[in-house]
Structure formats: C-alpha cells, structure tokens
Amino acid sequence: MVDPYLRQSPLAHLHLDARVASDGGLTDAAVILAELPHRGQLLLRGDTGNPTFRDAVEKAIKTGLPTTAGTVSGSSKGTHIIWQGPDEWLVVTKPGAEEKTKKALFLAIANQHAAVTDLSESRTVIRITGDNAREVLMKGCSVDLHPRVFGPGHCAETLLAQAHVILHQTVAHKTSGIPTYEIYVYRSFAEYLWTWLEDAGREFGVKVATA
Amino acid sequence: MLLIPCPWCGEREETEFHHGGEAHIERPKDPDKLSDEEWADYLFMRKNTKGVYLERWVHQYGCRRWFNVARNTATNEIVGAYKMGKKPPKGAG
Numbered sequence: 001m002v003d004p005y006l007r008q009s010p011l012a013h014l015h016l017d018a019r020v021a022s023d024g025g026l027t028d029a030a031v032i033l034a035e036l037p038h039r040g041q042l043l044l045r046g047d048t049g050n051p052t053f054r055d056a057v058e059k060a061i062k063t064g065l066p067t068t069a070g071t072v073s074g075s076s077k078g079t080h081i082i083w084q085g086p087d088e089w090l091v092v093t094k095p096g097a098e099e100k101t102k103k104a105l106f107l108a109i110a111n112q113h114a115a116v117t118d119l120s121e122s123r124t125v126i127r128i129t130g131d132n133a134r135e136v137l138m139k140g141c142s143v144d145l146h147p148r149v150f151g152p153g154h155c156a157e158t159l160l161a162q163a164h165v166i167l168h169q170t171v172a173h174k175t176s177g178i179p180t181y182e183i184y185v186y187r188s189f190a191e192y193l194w195t196w197l198e199d200a201g202r203e204f205g206v207k208v209a210t211a
Numbered sequence: 212m213l214l215i216p217c218p219w220c221g222e223r224e225e226t227e228f229h230h231g232g233e234a235h236i237e238r239p240k241d242p243d244k245l246s247d248e249e250w251a252d253y254l255f256m257r258k259n260t261k262g263v264y265l266e267r268w269v270h271q272y273g274c275r276r277w278f279n280v281a282r283n284t285a286t287n288e289i290v291g292a293y294k295m296g297k298k299p300p301k302g303a304g
Contacts, residue, residue, distance in 0.1 A: 069219045069220055069221075069274070070220060070221075084274065084275075085219070085274040085275055085276060086219055086274070086276065088274070088275075142223070142224040142226075142227075143223070156220070156273075157220075157272065157273050157274065158223070158227060158272060158273060159224075159226060159227060159272050164272050
C-alpha cells in the first residue's frame with residue numbers, strides 16, 4: 001500500500017477542484033462529471049459454488065457476494081462488491097478502508113482455495129450523472145444501457161471509447177429517473193477517458209462537481 | 212461486426228473478444244512417443260471448414276473467461292456458445 005500522503009490521483013494535474021469553483025452552480029448542467037479518487041479496490045477470487053467461501057466473505061465484510069453476472073451487492077456509498085467473473089469479484093471500499101477490509105477478508109479465506117489482492121491504486125473512478133449522462137456513454141459503449149435492462153445495481157465490464165472500464169450504475173433518481181454511473185478506469189487511461197467524456201458531453205453542456 | 216453470446220455476460224460486441232483458434236484440440240498424453248509428423252499435426256494442422264466450425268473465444272474486455280463458439284464460417288451465423296468442457300449444441304460440428 002502506498003503511504004497516504006504520497007497518493008496522487010491520475011487526474012490531479014487537471015485541477016478539477018478549480019473547475020468546480022469556476023463552473024459555479026450545477027443547476028443547468030446536462031452532464032455532471034466528478035472524480036472519486038483513491039477508492040479501495042480488492043480483487044477477490046474463489047469458488048462461487050462453495051458455501052464455506054461465500055459465508056466466510058459475507059461474515060467478514062457484512063456483504064454477500066453477487067452471484068448473478070453483471071450485478072453489484074452492498075451499499076454503493078460504502079463497501080460494495082462488483083461481479084467481474086464467475087469466480088472473480090472487485091470489493092470496493094471507501095478511501096482508506098482497504099487495509100482493514102483486506103485483513104478481514106484474508107483471515108476469513110485463510111486455508112481456502114481463494115485469494116485477495118489489493119488493486120486500489122490501479123484504477124480511479126469517474127462519476128457521471130445528469131439528464132444526458134446515458135447519451136454520453138452510449139456514444140462510446142456498445143452495452144445496452146436502457147433502464148429496462150441496465151438499472152441501479154447493474155455493472156458491466158466493457159470498452160468505453162476503446163478504454164477498458166467497469167461501468168456501475170449506482171442509482172436512478174426517484175422521480176426523474178436520471179441515472180448515476182461510476183466508471184472504473186485504469187489510471188493510465190484516466191486522462192484520456194476524462195477528456196473524451198468532456199468532449200462527448202460538450203453538445204449537452206458539461207460541468208464538474210466535487211466527489 | 213459479430214455479436215458474440217458470452218455464456219456469462221450475454222451478447223457483446225466482437226471487439227471485446229479475442230479469437231483462440233479451433234476448439235477441442237487435446238494435447239497428446241505422451242508427446243515423447245509421437246513421430247515428428249504426429250507432433251506437427253497436433254501443433255500446426257487445423258481444419259479449414261466451410262460451414263459450422265467449433266472455435267475458442269475469450270471475453271478479454273469482459274469477464275475474461277474462455278469458452279467455445281459454433282460459428283458458420285461461410286455466413287458468420289453463430290449457432291451457439293458453450294462453456295469449456297461442455298458438448299457443442301445440437302446440429303453443430
């Protein structure tokens with residue numbers, strides 16, 4: 001694990017906090033972007049058919065494993081688990097909570113044919129929301145994001161503008177249905193994807209928000 | 212552009228996948244006992260079917276699993292996809 005004081009977001013040089021200040025209010029923005037840096041990300045491998053493994057994980061981090069392809073379990077604001085494959089999950093924690101979660105998982109799966117690996121520094125997260133958020137993603141992504149098939153709690157690993165990403169829809173607004181997506185992107189692709197999203201959203205109007 | 216039905220993720224665009232060549236090729240149990248011709252046959256010789264062909268694909272930018280696809284090489288129609296270790300769908304291969 002990197003010492004917290006050395007951690008730097010791959011988008012730090014874009015000075016997004018200054019953009020937030022200059023963008024003013026968000027009332028008229030059709031596309032709202034934000035970076036959610038330094039999230040804890042732990043790769044968990046294990047046998048989904050083994051109840052001992054599933055129970056140990058659930059007991060250790062109070063969140064059950066999603067066993068349906070393309071779904072997420074847990075609270076999107078706290079610890080949640082993203083399905084990545086039939087024996088592979090990404091456990092996401094709040095920034096700074098990854099060490100504790102890793103230890104808990106490590107103890108829980110000891111003596112089992114399973115593994116947990118800390119990948120926290122590998123990706124950053126870009127949040128996109130607003131009236132036209134879905135249209136922006138549709139410009140670069142072939143996965144069907146229509147709310148009929150892709151709603152809150154769904155995830156997909158795919159290509160977005162040729163960049164390898166994990167897409168996770170966290171919520172849809174209760175009345176307007178406006179979706180919020182979190183995009184996990186490898187840090188070396190982060191600036192490219194951020195600028196692509198700004199460009200793709202330009203016709204609708206893009207503003208930057210705080211995490 | 213093909214739409215390939217990943218057994219786990221469902222239909223996805225071809226660019227998310229990598230092709231892995233002919234499926235169901237077994238490594239000989241005792242390679243030392245083979246002649247050079249038999250070994251070369253195992254390593255290099257593949258069918259060049261016109262019609263339904265059983266091939267391997269990996270969902271590289273998705274769930275990263277290998278699986279088999281039965282695809283008609285003349286029409287690009289995908290007859291079915293099935294997991295490793297399973298038998299091809301009826302009417303294929």
